[in-house]
Amino acid sequence: MSEDIRVLTARLADEPSSLAFLELAEALRRRGQLDAACKVARGGVSRYPGLADAHDLLARVLSDQGDLAGAFDAWSSALQLDPMRAGALKGIGFLYFRAGDVVAALDHLQRAAQADPDDASIPVAIARLRGEVRENGGRHEAPAPSPAPPAATPFEGIEGGEEGFLLVDGGGLRLGGMLRAPSGEDLGDRVAAQLAGVSREAARATRILGLGPWHSIAVESPNGQLILAAPTADTVLLTARDHGIPLARLGLLAERAARAARSWLERVG
């Protein structure tokens, strides 16, 4: 145990009602002792439930631990006590960004910049997010009325992660995934708008030609390949890769992604 932590621990033991827990938990967090930091921060929150600093601290620790839902709740509590708390605004902005809601992220960061004009990291983050909005043509889902903790994505753990997969509903709206142009631009929404029509046409063609329901469509282009499948009756999944992966293997990958999408849809829907 390092010297400062020892001192702080002693001070807290001497005077349990002091605010020494704030410094102690922060020192533990910085050293990576997240479980210990969490214990101290929770103790502080239960002793001082009206102290925004305590909630802010707990949120930082939980966020480092990967408990994003917990962090969201703790920062929300901090904001209820102190609506202009820059750290909490930054934290929630970060969580919204992780969830893909750039508009809500920007909103929180702008409030954070107002609350703490001296924090140079905030304008940098805002500039980055604005670039993101421009590239996506400003099409972003409106923030939920009562923000929910970020949900897990459909393609976690599958080769490529979110990128190169696109899950679309029957109305041509994106449910998950991301499709990037070589320039980095996310093409997902534009492609999604086309996919519902493709699915209807494929179903019609195989029905009228007496081939029964359709299973998949493989599209080979000189600079890439696509596989389309229908994980459920009213969704379409697109898997896109370059020619680095053989088409038959891409088919297997698409099947795995379809299974993952199906179980994700069951969980969220």
Place this chain on the structure above:
Amino acid sequence: MSTVQGVLDRVTRVPGVRGALLVSAGDGLIVAEQLMDGVDGRAAAALTGSLVGRLTRTAQQAGLERPAFVHLRAEAGSVLAAPGPDDLVLVAVVAPDANVGLARLEMIDAAARLS
């Protein structure tokens, strides 16, 4: 034998291919056909022409060039399509047990030779 008939011959010779047609994709009309009984050529031309058109637009939106081959797999068989020059598309309707790999090679090669 004309080039087009020769092309359709080569495709229909692949095991499991029930019919091959040359389709004008924009119109969805048959240019030439060689079909087994029970394959509705007019429907295949109209429906595949339209689907290939939509897939081409989708591929372009996804940053890809014009498709060279499309495989629509269904429960009781597949539709294969190889876009050629001038809005022409070579289409094959195949049984579930067809040799799709061989049909694909023949069709891509044949579609290129149509120009």
Place this chain on the structure above:
Amino acid sequence: MSLVNFTAREITCKIVYYGPGRSGKTTNLQYVYGRVPEERRGRMVSLATQTDRTLFFDFLPLELGTISGFTTKFQLYTVPGQSYYNATRKLVLQGADGVVFVADSQARRFDDNLESLQNLQDNLLAQGVDIRQLPVVFQYNKQDLPHDLILSHEEMDDALNFRAVQSFAADALRGGGVFETLRGISEIVLKRLAAGSQVA
């Protein structure tokens, strides 16, 4: 064949203006077109030659108003009068609910009138329609011309109107008799429609 739409309570009738070339059939439609408020008429379509003769047909859709609770619409057609356009005349005549035979009152056109009336009978018969079973009225046009050039209403009736159906003297260019003629044929067509296949 007139069409009756019971769900929308709508009646649509097809009336054909027949007669020799230059007797004034198109003029009848033009006058109607000019007098009827815009919201009650459609576009007047004239498929004419460069010399202004009707090539295929003139067409004017009219919305008459409500009769016995039915919104009543008329489709007025003319046929080309020149004898060499008989093929198109036959086509326009198909499914007519009533015919207005527009005759030229000039004495020198006497034979043209007779020939055209004979042609009407032949063309109807070719479609399995007996002219006696079809609502027909006569209009003797150009009655405004000097008397020594034209036949009178009675003389025209004697020459053409063997069945003594309704007939009207007209000066279509200035609108004389146009309204009365349309009213006459409309009444017979609607009466016949209400009576089923019986001639009114």
Place this chain on the structure above:
Amino acid sequence: MRALEPWVVEPLEVFLAESSARLTLLMTSSGQVVAQHGFSRSLDVMTAAALGAGIVASTEEIARLMGVTRFAGLVHHGERQSCMLSAFGTPRGRWIGLVVFGPETSVGIVQLFFEQMVAQLVSSAPREQAPPPTLAENFESELDASLKALFGRT
């Protein structure tokens, strides 16, 4: 969409959905409108029907003169819109379809689903004819009043 008789509605709706046609008009061979979709003015529909029926009638006449069987259909290709005219037999007599469509669909698709609609119309057409309308006793005076109003006479 407007249809003269209710049994026409379903086949026409399926056709419209599948073909993506912009305007569709069903008429008798003498140019009387049976059903329509996409036109805004009923009087324009009548004009389109008269012209369409005229084209079909004259084309069939040309076919007869040339000693060939009836043409299956006519397609006019336009830059932005195309138009198909096709005549077919029904238990209610010979009808004509006029379809206007754009580049969002194709003539092949329009023809394919038009044929399906025709088959459906033929099988669902009631065999009995509609009864004649009952006109009121005083319909002549109503007719007179309507015509006078139409001609601006008092």
